[in-house]
Each structure stands twice: as C-alpha cells, then as structure tokens.
Amino acid sequence: MHKGYLCLVLHGHLPYVRHPEHEDFLEEDWLYEAITETYVPLIMVFERLASDRIDFRLTMTLSPTLISMLGDPLLQERYLKHINRLIELAHREIERTRWQPEFHHLALMYLSEFSKARDTFVRYNRNLVNAFKNFQDLGKLEIITCGATHGYFPLMDVHRESVRAQVKVAVSHYESVFGRKPKGIWLPECGYYPGQDGILKEAGIRYFFSDSHGVLHGTPRPKYGVFAPVYCKGTGVACFARDLESSKQVWSSIEGYPGDYNYREFYRDIGFDLEYDYIRPYIHPDGVRINTGIKYYRITGSGNNKEAYVPHWAQSKAAEQAGNFMFNRQKQAAYLYDFMQKKPIIVSPYDAELFGHWWYEGPMWLEFLIRKIACDQDELRLITPSEYLEENPRNQVITPSMSSWGWKGYSEMWLQGSNDWIYRHLHIASEKMTGLAKSYSEVNGLTKRALNQALRELLLAQSSDWAFILGTGTHTEYALRRTKDHLLRFNRLYEELNSNSIDEAWLADIEYKDNIFPGIDYRLHQ
Amino acid sequence: MVRVKKAKKVVVKKTRSTNNRIRIIKAKTGLRTETGKVSLGVQELSVGTTKFSNPEIQRLPKTFSRELPSGYGVDKMALLVRDPWWLYTYWEIKQETVERLKSELKDEFYIAKRVLRVYDVTNIIFNGSNANHFFDIQIHEFANNWYIDAGSPGKSWCVDLGLKLSDGRFITILRSNVVQTPLDGPSEITDEEWMIPDDMFARLYGMGFGLGRSSPVGKAWRERMISSPGIASMASPVKKAQKRGFWLRVDCELIVYGATVPDAKVTVQGKAINLRPDGTFTLRFALPDGKQVIPVKAVSADKVEERVITPIVTRETK
Numbered sequence: 001m002h003k004g005y006l007c008l009v010l011h012g013h014l015p016y017v018r019h020p021e022h023e024d025f026l027e028e029d030w031l032y033e034a035i036t037e038t039y040v041p042l043i044m045v046f047e048r049l050a051s052d053r054i055d056f057r058l059t060m061t062l063s064p065t066l067i068s069m070l071g072d073p074l075l076q077e078r079y080l081k082h083i084n085r086l087i088e089l090a091h092r093e094i095e096r097t098r099w100q101p102e103f104h105h106l107a108l109m110y111l112s113e114f115s116k117a118r119d120t121f122v123r124y125n126r127n128l129v130n131a132f133k134n135f136q137d138l139g140k141l142e143i144i145t146c147g148a149t150h151g152y153f154p155l156m157d158v159h160r161e162s163v164r165a166q167v168k169v170a171v172s173h174y175e176s177v178f179g180r181k182p183k184g185i186w187l188p189e190c191g192y193y194p195g196q197d198g199i200l201k202e203a204g205i206r207y208f209f210s211d212s213h214g215v216l217h218g219t220p221r222p223k224y225g226v227f228a229p230v231y232c233k234g235t236g237v238a239c240f241a242r243d244l245e246s247s248k249q250v251w252s253s254i255e256g257y258p259g260d261y262n263y264r265e266f267y268r269d270i271g272f273d274l275e276y277d278y279i280r281p282y283i284h285p286d287g288v289r290i291n292t293g294i295k296y297y298r299i300t301g302s303g304n305n306k307e308a309y310v311p312h313w314a315q316s317k318a319a320e321q322a323g324n325f326m327f328n329r330q331k332q333a334a335y336l337y338d339f340m341q342k343k344p345i346i347v348s349p350y351d352a353e354l355f356g357h358w359w360y361e362g363p364m365w366l367e368f369l370i371r372k373i374a375c376d377q378d379e380l381r382l383i384t385p386s387e388y389l390e391e392n393p394r395n396q397v398i399t400p401s402m403s404s405w406g407w408k409g410y411s412e413m414w415l416q417g418s419n420d421w422i423y424r425h426l427h428i429a430s431e432k433m434t435g436l437a438k439s440y441s442e443v444n445g446l447t448k449r450a451l452n453q454a455l456r457e458l459l460l461a462q463s464s465d466w467a468f469i470l471g472t473g474t475h476t477e478y479a480l481r482r483t484k485d486h487l488l489r490f491n492r493l494y495e496e497l498n499s500n501s502i503d504e505a506w507l508a509d510i511e512y513k514d515n516i517f518p519g520i521d522y523r524l525h526q
Numbered sequence: 527m528v529r530v531k532k533a534k535k536v537v538v539k540k541t542r543s544t545n546n547r548i549r550i551i552k553a554k555t556g557l558r559t560e561t562g563k564v565s566l567g568v569q570e571l572s573v574g575t576t577k578f579s580n581p582e583i584q585r586l587p588k589t590f591s592r593e594l595p596s597g598y599g600v601d602k603m604a605l606l607v608r609d610p611w612w613l614y615t616y617w618e619i620k621q622e623t624v625e626r627l628k629s630e631l632k633d634e635f636y637i638a639k640r641v642l643r644v645y646d647v648t649n650i651i652f653n654g655s656n657a658n659h660f661f662d663i664q665i666h667e668f669a670n671n672w673y674i675d676a677g678s679p680g681k682s683w684c685v686d687l688g689l690k691l692s693d694g695r696f697i698t699i700l701r702s703n704v705v706q707t708p709l710d711g712p713s714e715i716t717d718e719e720w721m722i723p724d725d726m727f728a729r730l731y732g733m734g735f736g737l738g739r740s741s742p743v744g745k746a747w748r749e750r751m752i753s754s755p756g757i758a759s760m761a762s763p764v765k766k767a768q769k770r771g772f773w774l775r776v777d778c779e780l781i782v783y784g785a786t787v788p789d790a791k792v793t794v795q796g797k798a799i800n801l802r803p804d805g806t807f808t809l810r811f812a813l814p815d816g817k818q819v820i821p822v823k824a825v826s827a828d829k830v831e832e833r834v835i836t837p838i839v840t841r842e843t844k
Contacts, residue, residue, distance in 0.1 A: 092810075096779070098795075100812050158604045158703055193607075194706060216731055219713040225731060275779060278810065304773060402607060402708040410609035410708070420671065423606065424616045428598050484594055491595070 002343070004333025005383040006373070007240065008366075009209065009349035011186050012039070013063035013150055015465035015482075016516050020074055024285050027478055031069050032082045035128065036293060038356035039070075040117045041363040043124075043131045046140065049370060056140050056370045057382040060132065060352065061186040063146040064173045065463070067129050068516050071177075076126040083118045086293060089282045090114055093270070093294060096278075102308040103296050109311065110294050133178060142384035144184035145174045145205075148517070151462035152414050154193040154402055155423060159430035161437075162462065164199045165455065165525040171203045172524075173517055183386045184208060188464050189414070190242070190349075190405035197232040197239070207238035207385045209349060214403035215241035223396050227336050227344035229389070233399045240385050242405065245332065246348040249325060257321045258359035261299045262313045266358060268297040268306055295360075318361045322368035330379045345388055349405075419470040422483055429458050429490050430525075436497065437525045449511065450502045451522040454493040456514050458525070461486035486514070603687055605702035610679030610710040615642065616671035617687050617700050627689070627699065638689035640667050643696060644674055647704055648682045654698075662690065680709040778841055782820060783808040789827040795820055813841050 014034060019025040049056055062070075069075050090111035097104040124130040135141035147153065148169035156162045167185070174182045184207045185200060192210045200208060212226050222230050226241035250257055271283050271292040283290050297306035298314070329346055336344035355362030373380055389395075406413040415423075433455060440451055461483055469479035489510050496502045603617035628635045641664055645657035665672055676683055685702040712731060786792060788805035801807050811818075821836040 096810050096812050098811055099814050099818060103812070155606055157705070158606070213708075217709045217712055219709070220715040221713050273775075275777075278779075304771075402706070408609065411606070412608055412612075415606060415608050415614055420614060420616070423604070424602075424618065424671075425594050427604055428600070428602070484592065487594055488591065 001379065002381055003337040003379045004329075004343045004381075005345040005388060006329050006333075006380050007059060007345055007347045007383055007385060007388065008057075009059045009061070009186070009347065010042070010352040010355065011061040011063075011146075011349060012066055012352035013061060013146060013186075013188075014066050014069065014353070015463045016065040016069065016149060016460060016514075018069060018072060018075055018515075019513070021513060026284055026288075026290070028075065028078065029082075029290070031075060032079050033291070033293060034353050034357055035070075035079055035121065036083060036086070036114065036117045037360070038353050038363075039128050040120045041356045042352070042366075043120060043128060044116065045363050045367045045370075046131075046135050048367065050135070050138065050140065054371055054374045056374065057142070057384050057387065058140065058370075059142045059144060059184070059384050061144050061146050062129065062132060063150055063186075063188075064148050064170045065150060065516065067173070067177055070129050071127050072515075073126075079121065080118070080126070083114060083121065085282060087111065087114045087118065089292060089294065092278075106296050106309060106311075107294070114293075129177060136178065142183065142386060143178065144186055145170045145182040146186045147188040147462075148173065149459040149463045150188040150465060151459070152189050152191045152404070152411070152464035152467065153187060153196055154191045154404065154411050155414055156426075156430070156462070157193045157196065158427055159434065160196070160199070161434040161525050162430040162458070163196055164202070165433075165459065166462070167199050167203045167205070168524040169455075169459065169517060169520060171205070172519070172521070176519060181205075186349075190214070190403070191411070191464075192239075192400055192404070193402050194399050197235045197237040200237045201235040205237065207240060207389065209240050209242065209347065210400055211242050211403045211405040211409060212244050213409055214400045215239060215398070217401035217403070218398040219401070220398055222398055224340055224342065224344070227340060227346065228342065228392070228395060229345070229385070230396050230398045230400065233397050236397075238385070238389055238395065239400050240345070240347045241400075242349055243332075243346045246325070246329060246346055247350070249328065250348070250350055250354070257325075257365065258354070258362070259299065260317050260321070261301055262310070262317045263299050264295055264309050264314065264360040265297040265299045265306055266295065266360070268295055270294045270296070314361050315364060318365040319368045322365050322372055325365075325369055326372050326377065326380065330377060333380055343392075345383065413471050414464055414467040416471055418473055418476075419467040422467060422470070425483075425487050426458075426462060429461065429487060429494075432494050433458050433490075433522075433525045436494070437523050440497075441523070446502050446504060446507070447497065448522075450493050450497050450507055452520050453507060453511055453514070454490055454497070455520055455522045455525055456516055457486045457490040457493065457510070460514055460516065461490065489514070601700055603685070603700035603702045605683065605685050605705050607705050607707050608673070610708050611676060613644075613674040613676050613683055613685070613705065613707070614671065615674060615685050615687075615702055617702075618670065619687075619699060623699065627697075631689070631691075631697075634691050635689070638691050638697075639664050640669075641665065641688055641690045641696070642672055642674065643686040643688055643698075644676065645684045645686070646681055647684050648680075650682075652684050652704060654701075657684075664690075676707060679707050682706045776843075778813040780811045780813040780818070780839055781808060782811070782822070782837065784822060784835075786824040786833075787826060790824045791827070792822065792824045794822050813839065815841050815843050 014030050017025070017027045017030055019028065046056075046058075090107060093107035094104065094111060097107050120131070121128065132141060132143055136143045147166040149166070151162065151166045153163050153166070156166070166188075170185070171182060181204050183205070185205050187196075187208050187210070190209060190211045192208070192214050197208070207229065215222050215226055215230055218230065222228075226243055229238045229240045231238055248256065252259075269291040271279060271294075272289050276289075279289070279292070280287065282292055296309055298309040300306045332346060333344055355366060359365075370382070373382055402410065404410055404413075436451055436454060440447065443451065463482075466479040466483045470476050470483075493502075493507075597618050597620075599620050600618055601620050601623050603615060606614045608614050631638065641662045643660050643662050645652060645660040647657055650656055650658065663672065663674065674685065682704055683706075684704045686696075686698045687700040688696050688698045690696055782794065783806070785804070785806040786801070788801060788803060790801070790805070792799050792801060792807060794809060799807055799809065817838065817840045819836060819838050821834055823832065823834045825832050
C-alpha cells in the first residue's frame with residue numbers, strides 16, 4: 001500500500017567560469033569534468049530508464065550559470081577538444097597497460113565512457129540542456145531555477161533589490177531556455193531569510209527548499225515537521241524542507257555510501273601518478289599536474305595502500321546500497337504514515353556534482369534506486385514538489401526560519417574573517433545599481449549596454465562560490481580575482497555612466513568576457 | 527582534492543591618476559544626501575557634464591585599478607545575521623561627518639569612547655528611544671566592522687555606531703538596518719488550529735534529524751557531519767584529502783622502439799602497430815614484475831621479406 005513520497009532533488013550548479021581571453025583556463029575544467037563525469041552519466045541514466053519504460057520523477061536544478069555555460073559555443077568547442085584529448089589518452093593507456101590486466105580493462109572502460117560522453121554531447125547538438133529539457137517535456141524531470149549567479153540571499157537582504165534581480169533574471173533566463181516559467185527554485189545554498197518569499201511570489205514561483213531547521217524552527221511550529229511542505233505566511237509560497245536522515249546516508253563522510261571501500265578512489269588520478277613526460281600533454285599546459293579523470297584504484301581502506309578498482313564489485317555495492325536506501329525510506333514512510341495519518345514527503349536533495357564526479361558510482365546508485373522503487377515495492381512513490389502540491393493543496397502556514405544548508409546551518413560559511421570584507425563592496429554596488437535602475441528608465445544604445453553590463457558584473461560578483469572558496473582558505477586566488485574584477489568593472493561602469501563618458505571599446509571587451517544573460521534587463525534590479 | 531592553481535598571466539598596470547581625479551570630482555559634486563543615502567540623480571551629474579567633457583577626462587584609462595577602493599565616501603552602516611546568536615556589522619563614515627563631529631564636539635570628540643549600541647527591537651517599530659533593551663560594546667577607533675554576540679536568538683536587532691561622551695551622553699553617528707535572528711530551536715508558538723502535543727512534536731522533531739533518534743532540541747544540526755557541499759571541485763563532501771605521511775612509490779615502464787621500411791607491417795606481441803611516416807615506432811608499457819617476451823615482427827609490403835626480433839625483459843622488485 002502506498003504510504004509516502006520520496007522527492008529526490010539534484011542541485012546542478014557551477015559558477016560562471018569562461019575565459020575567452022585565455023587559450024586554456026584551469027577553472028574551466030570544472031565544467032568539462034562535470035559534463036563527462038556527472039551530466040552525461042545522468043542523462044544516460046534517464047535515457048536507459050525511458051527506453052526501459054521505467055517511470056520516474058526527479059527534481060533538478062540547473063542553475064542559470066550552468067545553463068549559460070552548457071549553451072556557450074566557445075565552451076562547447078573547448079569541451080570537444082578536451083574530451084578528444086581524453087580519448088587519445090585512453091587509447092595510449094590501453095596500450096601502456098597491456099601487461100597489467102588489472103588496469104588494462106579499466107583503460108578500456110574509460111575509453112568507452114569518454115567516447116559515450118562525446119557521442120552524447122554531439123547527439124544533443126553540443127548543448128546538454130536539450131537533453132534535460134527533453135526529460136522535462138516527457139514529465140519525468142522537473143527542472144527548477146536558482147539565483148541568477150547563485151548569490152547567497154540572506155547576506156543580500158540589506159538590499160533586497162539584489163535578491164529580486166537574482167530571482168527575476170533567473171526566471172526570465174529560464175523562460176527563454178525552456179519556454180515556460182519555472183515552478184520552483186533552489187535558493188542558493190538553501191539560504192532563506194524570512195520575507196524573501198515575497199520576491200519569489202512576484203516572480204511566479206510556487207515553491208522552494210529549505211534545510212530541515214528552516215521549517216522545524218519556523219513559527220508557529222510545523223505540525224508535520226519536515227514531512228509536509230508549509231506555506232510561507234503572507235505569500236503562500238510553499239517550502240519543502242530537507243530530510244536529514246536520508247541526506248546523511250548519502251553525504252556523510254563517515255557513514256555515507258560514497259566512502260565504501262569498493263568504490264573508486266577519487267584521489268589517485270594518473271595525472272598525478274604517472275611519469276611526467278608521458279602525462280605532460282594531458283595535464284595543464286604550464287606543466288602543473290592535474291586530475292585527468294582516469295583513476296585505477298578503489299578506496300581499499302583508510303590507509304595509503306590502494307588496490308585496483310573492480311567495477312563489478314562496485315556495481316553490486318551500489319545495488320546493495322540503493323536497496324538499503326529504499327528499505328530505510330520505506331520504513332521511514334510507513335512509520336511516519338502511522339504517526340501523521342497522512343502520507344509524508346521525504347525530501348532528499350543533493351549536489352548533482354556529487355553523482356559521478358565525487359562519487360563515481362553515484363549515477364549507477366541512482367539508477368538502481370529508481371528501478372527498485374518502480375519495480376520492487378509499492379509503499380514509496382517518487383514525486384516532484386509541484387505534483388505533491390497538486391495532490392495535497394492544503395498545508396500549514398508558518399514563517400520559516402532563516403537557515404542554509406551550509407556549515408553550521410546558517411551564514412557563517414560566507415561570513416567569516418576571510419570573506420566578510422566583500423559585503424561592504426557588494427552592498428554599495430547593489431545600492432548603486434538600484435539607483436541606476438531608477439534613474440535610467442528608458443534608454444538606448446551605449447547607455448543601455450553599459451547599464452545591462454553593470455548588472456551582469458554585479459550578479460557575477462555576487463556568486464556565493466567566491467565567498468565559499470575564500471572561506472575554505474585554500475586556493476583562494478581565483479575567487480579573489482573574480483570578486484575584485486567584477487566589482488571593479490561595475491564601479492568603472494558606474495563612474496562612466498555618471499560622467500557620460502562610456503568607453504565603448506572597453507565596454508565591448510567586458511561584454512565579450514562576461515557575456516552571460518544576453519537578454520538581461522537592468523531594470524530588474526529594483 | 528588538491529587542486530594546484532596556475533597563476534594567470536595578468537598585466538598589472540598602475541592606476542592612472544585619472545581614476546582618482548574622477549572620484550574626487552564626484553565627491554565634490556555632492557552625490558550624497560545628508561542621510562547617507564545615495565542620490566543618483568543624473569540631473570545632479572549633468573551639472574558636471576561640461577567638466578567631464580574635458581578631453582583629459584574623456585581619455586579614460588584602458589586598464590584600471592586592480593584593487594578595490596578602501597572606502598566609497600559615504601556614511602553607511604549595515605547589519606547582517608550570521609546565525610541565531612551572532613551579528614556582523616560594517617560601516618563607513620565619510621570624512622565630512624568626522625569633521626562635523628569634531629567641530630561640534632571639540633575636545634570631547636577625542637575623549638569620547640567609540641561604542642556600538644545594540645538595540646533589541648523585537649516586535650516594535652524602533653524610533654531611536656523605544657528599544658526593549660540595549661547594550662554597548664566599546665570598540666577601537668579604527669575598527670570598521672565587528673562581530674556582535676547578541677546573546678539571544680529569535681530577536682530583532684538594530685545597531686548604532688556612536689560616541690559615548692564623558693558625561694554619559696550617547697551621540698549616534700550611524701544607524702544600521704534592522705535584522706531578525708532565527709530561533710535556535712522550535713517555536714514556542716503553536717496556533718490553536720494546529721495544536722500538537724509537545725511529545726508528539728518532539729518525536730517528529732527528532733525524526734527530522736534522524737529516524738527514531740531523539741535529538742536534543744536545537745543542537746542536532748551542530749552535530750551533523752554535513753558541511754556545505756560547495757562547488758564540485760573545491761571541497762569533497764565524500765571525504766577529506768588525507769594528509770599523507772612520508773611515502774615512496776616506484777614503478778617501471780618499458781619503452782620499445784625501432785624502425786623499419788615505412789610501408790612495412792609491424793606487429794608487437796602479435797598486435798599490429800602503426801608506424802610513423804619515417805618508419806619508426808615507439809611503444810610504452812607499464813612493466814609489471816615477471817618476464818615479458820616481446821616479439822617484434824616486420825613484414826615487407828609485398829610480404830616477401832620478414833624479420834623478427836624478440837627482446838626479453840624481466841623485472842624483479844625486491
């Protein structure tokens with residue numbers, strides 16, 4: 001008997017990393033790796049499920065920055081170059097490992113994976129958003145939006161106009177890509193501040209997600225805890241809270257699935273392991289060793305000694321863990337159903353890039369889970385938030401509590417000694433942008449271009465990713481540069497607009513570099 | 527994951543004085559109103575338009591400063607929420623404001639203590655004097671930001687930066703926005719329509735943090751292992767990079783190379799290989815322990831001639 005719903009959410013996001021001014025740019029690899037290791041494997045899971053007529057429901061964020069990068073011709077061209085180089089490396093590996101049977105078959109496996117990645121990429125006209133859109137049109141996938149550049153909303157509340165711009169630019173970008181409005185939004189970092197749901201309502205968004213304590217600590221108390229959505233007081237926007245139990249099973253560094261000893265070891269990549277002259281053409285042009293994506297070892301144990309990866313061991317482990325996950329959710333749903341006298345919804349959100357990139361077997365686990373839910377039981381049903389709301393329109397009204405899914409549950413990850421200084425610059429830029437949007441109501445030509453570019457620069461500066469990297473304290477140089485560059489470009493545009501002296505050549509140059517959101521309208525920042 | 531970053535080639539050009547000049551001119555055109563709010567009227571700027579059409583200023587530098595300004599010439603104070611207990615505030619006081627205070631307060635300005643006055647303004651519309659209560663934090667004269675331990679969650683707060691004079695008077699220099707801190711546990715408020723017995727809620731609450739386990743209210747999230755997932759390549763949620771101790775790794779590879787007539791067919795261990803246009807070839811193998819017999823056979827294009835050379839290599843690792 002059907003006793004509850006499981007809402008799986010994959011949050012797909014990467015910051016906007018695109019550097020046409022450099023031939024080869026290390027941080028662009030974040031995108032290329034995610035395409036090969038996460039997005040293509042997920043698409044292939046969806047394709048197999050569809051061709052086997054397995055019904056499924058999955059909710060997935062595609063952040064506007066990610067959509068923009070996936071659709072960018074320059075990055076598409078560069079990805080092809082990247083994957084072709086990897087295919088070449090795989091061929092060489094097949095030859096090199098001829099006398100090492102334990103690695104040789106893995107080299108063959110990588111060749112097959114990389115070739116499939118290239119084929120899939122080409123099959124969808126080099127733009128994987130087309131693939132995700134197909135599955136949305138088939139009713140299997142619900143694609144939700146995010147902040148335009150993944151700005152962290154709670155620390156923007158001083159100038160709510162910026163939150164509004166993050167939301168509205170995202171929504172209009174979504175419409176231009178998918179031909180309809182998004183039903184839901186993933187608040188960047190799950191960051192919620194009371195009252196900001198009003199902006200979501202203005203933008204026509206029906207629901208968002210919060211971390212568990214966002215709802216549990218809401219006022220008044222939520223009757224069903226995190227196992228039913230609530231409506232925000234005053235706006236009626238629905239909020240679905242994360243179930244920590246199911247999250248922990250996947251995320252946790254200690255008891256989580258991805259740490260199983262049979263799984264592939266992320267940290268042993270041939271980019272670091274192999275002889276320098278041999279691997280040189282496949283690492284960074286500067287000669288710095290980087291990950292290639294070819295990894296031959298399994299986690300093995302907690303020590304440094306690593307043994308060869310055995311795919312079928314990993315596969316049976318993934319199947320076993322998918323079964324375990326489903327069993328736990330069935331138990332949880334049955335228990336909650338008795339307790340609540342109502343079907344609970346268990347919301348399990350994860351970073352999409354966990355699947356495949358960090359947790360190599362993640363897509364496989366997901367496929368097993370979906371197949372098992374479809375075929376092996378009838379207690380749990382996969383559902384999207386909008387379907388749930390249609391079936392269960394009556395929900396409690398509360399004011400959720402400020403929260404995030406970051407370290408310690410609030411804003412400290414993005415507000416600490418190493419990154420707190422950025423807010424005085426970001427906020428004044430927000431204030432100036434609001435002023436610009438108000439003073440220039442109808443403009444054309446160069447002024448309009450400068451105003452639109454000013455909003456692009458501000459949005460790009462606001463990405464929570466930069467504050468996050470600064471907060472981690474390692475490899476901060478790039479994040480620092482990005483924060484400063486976008487703010488400096490904004491400041492200069494502001495000065496040039498005010499002094500009526502727009503330098504067109506320079507404007508054209510930054511339009512070329514920071515080309516995100518071609519249809520942006522600066523008036524959205526109000 | 528250890529990501530080694532390449533320092534990008536960046537041409538750093540020195541700031542040209544033109545930038546500063548523009549800033550100074552802007553400050554003089556009186557862009558700020560008394561309240562410290564930005565007044566962005568284009569009209570105001572049009573006053574200076576003739577000035578700005580000065581050919582020297584029109585030549586805006588192609589590159590500009592690579593560092594952010596230390597200040598923006600404004601009076602501004604912002605208050606942010608870090609978590610249920612802590613607030614963060616930053617501020618900037620413009621020079622004119624300091625000068626005005628100096629001339630009004632004379633010597634008192636130098637004796638006065640610089641203070642953050644933190645007002646609890648929960649459930650009121652704050653008018654400057656009706657706070658539920660307040661407390662002062664004495665700060666350093668040159669500080670421009672502060673983390674405030676507000677002491678109790680679920681409240682609304684506002685902060686003044688001010689001077690505490692020797693006679694006890696408090697002079698506000700800047701006032702922040704109002705923020706609300708979240709509760710650190712479930713709300714005491716349970717409306718009648720949705721009344722739930724406490725014990726039932728406690729069970730649901732515990733389940734929110736882990737099936738069947740009763741979590742200490744408000745503490746559970748602090749114990750969880752889930753840290754911010756962040757972007758894919760920066761921090762692994764799966765496991766932290768291990769700091770390895772001292773270690774040594776040794777491996778061997780074997781390079782087999784040779785040359786023949788460019789149109790010959792060559793096999794190595796029975797497997798056909800491609801020759802370079804000049805007839806040379808290179809093969810590279812990982813070399814495990816044991817004996818490798820590597821017959822290299824070349825057959826001429828017309829299949830009349832044949833040569834076989836067989837290197838035998840043994841690796842023994844001790």
